[in-house]
Amino acid sequence: MPILIxxxxxxxxxxxxAAVAAMAARMTTPAVxxxxxxxxxxxxxxxxxxxxxxxxxSTLGTELRWFPQTGLQGQAASHWxxxxxxxxxxxxxxxxxxxxISPYLRFDAQDSERHLLDIRQAYWLxxxxxxxxxxxxxxxxxGVTESVHLVDIINQTDWVDAPDGESKFxxxxxxxxLSGDWGSLQSFxxxxxxxxxxxxxxxxxxxxxxxxxxxxxxxxxxxxxxxxYALRYSRQIEQLDIALSYFDGxxxxxxxxxxxxxxxxAGLIPYYRQLRQTGLELQYIVxxxxxxxxxxxxxxxxxxxxxAVAGFEYxxxxxxxxxxxxxxxxxxxxxxxxxxxxxxxxxDLFVGxxxxxxxxxxSELLFGxxxxxxxxxxxxxxLEASMRLDNxxxxxxxxxxxxxxxxxxxxxxxxxxxxxxxxFDYFF
Amino acid sequence: MQLISxxxxxxLLCALLPLSMPAMADDGGKGLTIAKERKVxxxxxxxxxxxxxxxxxxxxxxxxxxxxxxxxxxxxxxxxKGLTIFDEPKDVRGTAFLNHSFVGKPDDQWLYLPSLKRVxxxxxxxxxxxxxxxxxxxxxxSSFELxxxxxxxxxxxxxxxxxxxxVEQVPNDPFSGYSKSIVWLDQKDYLPHKIEFYDRKSALLxxxxxxxxxxxxxxxxxxxxxxxxxxxxxxxxxxxxxxxxFGKGRTDADxxxxxxxxxx
Numbered sequence: 001m002p003i004l005i006x007x008x009x010x011x012x013x014x015x016x017x018a019a020v021a022a023m024a025a026r027m028t029t030p031a032v033x034x035x036x037x038x039x040x041x042x043x044x045x046x047x048x049x050x051x052x053x054x055x056x057x058s059t060l061g062t063e064l065r066w067f068p069q070t071g072l073q074g075q076a077a078s079h080w081x082x083x084x085x086x087x088x089x090x091x092x093x094x095x096x097x098x099x100x101i102s103p104y105l106r107f108d109a110q111d112s113e114r115h116l117l118d119i120r121q122a123y124w125l126x127x128x129x130x131x132x133x134x135x136x137x138x139x140x141x142x143g144v145t146e147s148v149h150l151v152d153i154i155n156q157t158d159w160v161d162a163p164d165g166e167s168k169f170x171x172x173x174x175x176x177x178l179s180g181d182w183g184s185l186q187s188f189x190x191x192x193x194x195x196x197x198x199x200x201x202x203x204x205x206x207x208x209x210x211x212x213x214x215x216x217x218x219x220x221x222x223x224x225x226x227x228x229y230a231l232r233y234s235r236q237i238e239q240l241d242i243a244l245s246y247f248d249g250x251x252x253x254x255x256x257x258x259x260x261x262x263x264x265x266a267g268l269i270p271y272y273r274q275l276r277q278t279g280l281e282l283q284y285i286v287x288x289x290x291x292x293x294x295x296x297x298x299x300x301x302x303x304x305x306x307x308a309v310a311g312f313e314y315x316x317x318x319x320x321x322x323x324x325x326x327x328x329x330x331x332x333x334x335x336x337x338x339x340x341x342x343x344x345x346x347x348d349l350f351v352g353x354x355x356x357x358x359x360x361x362x363s364e365l366l367f368g369x370x371x372x373x374x375x376x377x378x379x380x381x382x383l384e385a386s387m388r389l390d391n392x393x394x395x396x397x398x399x400x401x402x403x404x405x406x407x408x409x410x411x412x413x414x415x416x417x418x419x420x421x422x423x424f425d426y427f428f
Numbered sequence: 429m430q431l432i433s434x435x436x437x438x439x440l441l442c443a444l445l446p447l448s449m450p451a452m453a454d455d456g457g458k459g460l461t462i463a464k465e466r467k468v469x470x471x472x473x474x475x476x477x478x479x480x481x482x483x484x485x486x487x488x489x490x491x492x493x494x495x496x497x498x499x500x501x502x503x504x505x506x507x508x509k510g511l512t513i514f515d516e517p518k519d520v521r522g523t524a525f526l527n528h529s530f531v532g533k534p535d536d537q538w539l540y541l542p543s544l545k546r547v548x549x550x551x552x553x554x555x556x557x558x559x560x561x562x563x564x565x566x567x568x569x570s571s572f573e574l575x576x577x578x579x580x581x582x583x584x585x586x587x588x589x590x591x592x593x594x595v596e597q598v599p600n601d602p603f604s605g606y607s608k609s610i611v612w613l614d615q616k617d618y619l620p621h622k623i624e625f626y627d628r629k630s631a632l633l634x635x636x637x638x639x640x641x642x643x644x645x646x647x648x649x650x651x652x653x654x655x656x657x658x659x660x661x662x663x664x665x666x667x668x669x670x671x672x673x674f675g676k677g678r679t680d681a682d683x684x685x686x687x688x689x690x691x692x
Contacts, residue, residue, distance in 0.1 A: 055692075057521060057522070089692060091692065098690075098692075125690070127690065129681070130681070132686065132690075138545075139545045140545065141544055141545045141546040141547075143546075144549075166544060177686060179681075179684065179686055184685075184686060236536075241549060283549060285534075285549065285551055285552075287534075287551065287553040287603075288551045288553050288554055289551065290549070290550075290551050313551075315550075315551055315554070317554040317556055317557040318554075318556060318557060318605070323557070323558055325557055358557065358558045358561050359561055360484055360486065360492050360561050362517070362519070362520065362561065388517055388519055391492070391493070391516060391517045391518060392517075392518050392519075393519075394519040425519065427518035427519050427521065428518065
C-alpha cells in the first residue's frame, strides 16, 4: 500500500519510521481491500485523462496540549502530536460515479497509543435516479443534537483524538440510499468492526488501569468479522425533520472488565456485546429556534436501557448592533441507568454559547458546560476558539476542564487532566 | 434581554408597517408592473452553474479572496434552489450551503460540514447576517420574487446616460435587515444596475452596482461584476462571476440533502 508520507515533520527519522510501523500494524485488512477495489474500479472507465481529474486536498496539523497538573499516574504535563489528512477525489464527467481515498496519520510524542494510520474514507460511489450505492470505507453521521450524539452509531469513535468523541474511524460498509417524495432510506451492511482506542499508560485522560485493547473479547464468535446491519429512514415535513433508525450488531462501546486485581498485572479488557439499537431523531424549526431530540433504546442479551437528549439552539443574528451571531444552546441529557451509566451524560444539563464574529478571519468561539443535576460537584466544560491566520492556516485554542468530588463519576479519573491545547492546521 | 428586545422590535415594526403604507407615493401600480416585467423577462433559464471570486476589502483597503461555486435551479411560481460550495479559504473548503427559497415562508437551509460529514439544518428566519464575512447579506443573494416586496415607482432618470426606472422596494419580511431598497432598472431590458439599501433606521447602509452584463441563451442577462460598498463601515465586497453555464439539465435531486452530502 503506497501511502505518501510527507516528511515535513521535524521528527527524528528513526522515531518516525517506528511510529509508522506501529500505525501500519493497526490498519485493517478490509480497509486495504477497499482501497485496492477503488483503485481497480477507477481504472475501469478507461479514460486516458482520468488521472488529471483526480483532486488532492491535504491538511497537516499539529497540537500541543498543556496540562497544568501532572497526571494521576505521573504522566507528563505537555503532550505534542502531529497529524496529516489526505484526500484524493475523482468524479466522472456525468457526475454519476466517484471515488474518494482519504488516509489519516497521527503521531504522538508521548503516548504511542495515539499513533494511528487510519483510512477515513476509501469508497466507490454510484448515483442513479432516486438511489445511490456506496462500497468501501466511509464516515456516516446521524443525529441533530450538539452535546452528545446518541443515535450516531455507524462509525467507531477515535476516542483518544479529543474528549468530545466527534472524531471517528473509517467504517467498512456497503450502503444503499433510496430517496423520493416519501423520504430517504439508508441501508447498511457493515462487514467489519473497528475497536475503540484508549489512551496508553503514558497518555492523559486515561482510566486508572491500562486498557488492553489487543485482548478484546466479543460476545459474537465471529468477533471483528460479525456482519452488522443498519437502517435509517428520514423525512422532512415542512419545519419538522424526523428520522428513525435501527442497528443490529456489535456495540461500538465496550464494557471494560477488570482483570488481574487479585495478583499479576491488573488491566481492563474491552468486551464488545451484541446490541440492537432503535433510535429516534426529531428537529423542529420555529423562526430562530431549533428544537432537538435524540432518543435511543438499547437492547443487549442481558438487559436494556434508554437514553435521550433534548434541547434547543437559538441564534441571534447581529447581536448588539454588531455583525456577530450569537447562538444559545441548552440540552438535557438523560440515561435510564443513572449512576451506572457508562457515559457522563446521565441526568445532566448542557448549556453553551457559540459566537461567530463574521469577520475576515472567520473567528469563532464556543463555550459549553455540562452540570450534573444529581451531583452538584460534577461538571465539566470546554472552550473552543479558532481563527484563520491566512488563506491556508487556521489556529485553534481549546480548553477542557473536569470537576467532580464523586469517585463514582467517570471524570473522577480525569480530575487532574484539565488542559489547554493550541493547534495549527495547514490546508493545501 | 436581547431576545426580548428583538421580539419587541419586531412587533413594533409589524405595527408600524400598515400605518406607513398610506404615506407611500401612489404610483398607480407602476412599480409593481415594472417588477413583474423584470421577473417575466428572466423566466425560463432552468438551471445554471457558476464560479465566483469574492474580494473582501476592509476600510484600510486590505483584501482577502474567497472562491465559490454556485449551482442554481429555477423553480416556477416559488423561490429558486441554490447550492453553494466553498473552495477558498482552504480551511472551509468542501463546506456547502443548500438553500430552498420560498415566497411567504422562511427558506429551508442546510449546511454541510465536511470534517464531521454532517448535514446541519439551520434556522433561516433571519437572513440579514453577512454571507462569508462579506458586505453581502444572505438576503441580498436570494432569488428575486415579487411576493417579497411592495414596489413603488419613484421616478425615471438616467444613470450613466442610460434611461432608468427608479423603484422603491419595501421588504414584506419583518426579519429583513432593511427598511427599504431603491433599485435603478434600465428601461430596455429591466436589469438592475444600482441598488441602495437602507438600514432599519432608514439610513443609507450599502450601495450595490451591477456591471459587465452578458447575454446567455439569447435571453438571460447576467452581471459579471457586482460591487457592494458599505457606507457606514467603509468596507466593500466585489463579486466577480468568472464563468457561468446554463442548461445542464439539473433537477430537484441535485438540490436535496443527499446531493448536498455528495457535493465537492
